[in-house]
Amino acid sequence: MTASFSAPGKAILFGEHAVVYGQPAIAVPLPQLRARALIRPLDSPLKIIAEGAPGRRGIQDPLQKMAEITQQQLGLPRLNGEITIQSQIPIASGLGSGAAVSAAIGRAAAALAGTTIRDEVLNSLVYEIEKLHHGKPSGIDNSVIVFERPLYFRTGYQPEFLRINAPLRLLVADSGVAALTRDAVAHVQRLLQRQPDFAREALQRIGNLVESARRCLEAGEQARLGQLMCENHALLRALGLSSPALDVLVAAALAGGALGAKLSGAGMGGNIIALTPAAAAVDVEQRLMRAGAVTVISASIGGEQRQA
Numbered sequence: 189m190t191a192s193f194s195a196p197g198k199a200i201l202f203g204e205h206a207v208v209y210g211q212p213a214i215a216v217p218l219p220q221l222r223a224r225a226l227i228r229p230l231d232s233p234l235k236i237i238a239e240g241a242p243g244r245r246g247i248q249d250p251l252q253k254m255a256e257i258t259q260q261q262l263g264l265p266r267l268n269g270e271i272t273i274q275s276q277i278p279i280a281s282g283l284g285s286g287a288a289v290s291a292a293i294g295r296a297a298a299a300l301a302g303t304t305i306r307d308e309v310l311n312s313l314v315y316e317i318e319k320l321h322h323g324k325p326s327g328i329d330n331s332v333i334v335f336e337r338p339l340y341f342r343t344g345y346q347p348e349f350l351r352i353n354a355p356l357r358l359l360v361a362d363s364g365v366a367a368l369t370r371d372a373v374a375h376v377q378r379l380l381q382r383q384p385d386f387a388r389e390a391l392q393r394i395g396n397l398v399e400s401a402r403r404c405l406e407a408g409e410q411a412r413l414g415q416l417m418c419e420n421h422a423l424l425r426a427l428g429l430s431s432p433a434l435d436v437l438v439a440a441a442l443a444g445g446a447l448g449a450k451l452s453g454a455g456m457g458g459n460i461i462a463l464t465p466a467a468a469a470v471d472v473e474q475r476l477m478r479a480g481a482v483t484v485i486s487a488s489i490g491g492e493q494r495q496a
């Protein structure tokens with residue numbers, strides 16, 4: 189018998205990096221893009237198999253560690269069986285692959301022992317694993333992925349779930365360049381040491397944008413939301429977190445009629461997101477592909493879906 193447990197990818201709409209320094213940020217789950225963990229109860233000690241994810245080398249330890257800390261936290265007996273990971277989320281692309289795999293493993297490990305894990309508990313365990321991937325995570329990735337709801341997040345506070353009234357149509361375009369969150373976060377840390385006034389002001393301005401974006405999301409003001417995305421991209425770019433490939437994708441999306449576009453996640457590679465009205469979706473997608481996107485995924489955000 190096998191059963192499957194999963195968690196979604198995520199996109200940060202506003203506030204990446206600034207959120208590491210106490211500013212708020214807004215993130216949404218990408219339910220169409222999932223990491224799944226299939227369980228097979230056996231009498232042998234737990235084995236975790238990562239399938240079909242090129243470049244996933246070296247990630248075995250965090251996978252084992254996630255199962256181990258789930259077992260310890262829930263006071264479970266030794267885990268027996270197999271967990272097979274199948275992830276549709278590209279790694280090192282800002283879409284939360286690591287946190288989604290951890291969340292799926294936590295759910296699967298609990299199920300192997302015949303129990304379930306509460307989201308609050310799972311969230312704190314996934315956060316522990318996030319710390320292994322990159323030193324100083326804000327906690328936004330694990331929160332949006334575990335709760336699978338759009339959220340307004342600030343480190344040290346309970347995440348606030350956002351009600352998105354007018355559904356958002358996002359195109360998520362992959363530059364095909366892998367970039368580690370750890371490196372991008374370290375870059376901002378260095379900038380804060382070398383140019384503290386400039387970096388602090390940029391991070392504060394990003395925080396201010398997040399507050400405006402929250403109001404627009406709740407009021408369904410998508411045109412203004414798009415402008416705020418462009419402003420957020422410009423600030424991330426000024427902080428040295430964009431790349432020529434990402435800038436070209438943002439420009440292509442805007443030329444095709446997107447209301448706004450920005451890099452999403454840690455940057456320096458990975459993905460951009462474009463807020464794209466339905467009427468412009470085909471044109472924007474084609475332009476993104478011509479501009480060098482490796483893949484373009486369409487996501488509709490709003491309403492509260494959750495898959496098994």
Ligand code: MEV
Pocket residue numbers: 200203204205206207208282324325326327328329369372373453454
């Ligand atoms: C990465 O998805 C988002 C960052 O803000 C890092 C973090 O919040 O831990 C760059």
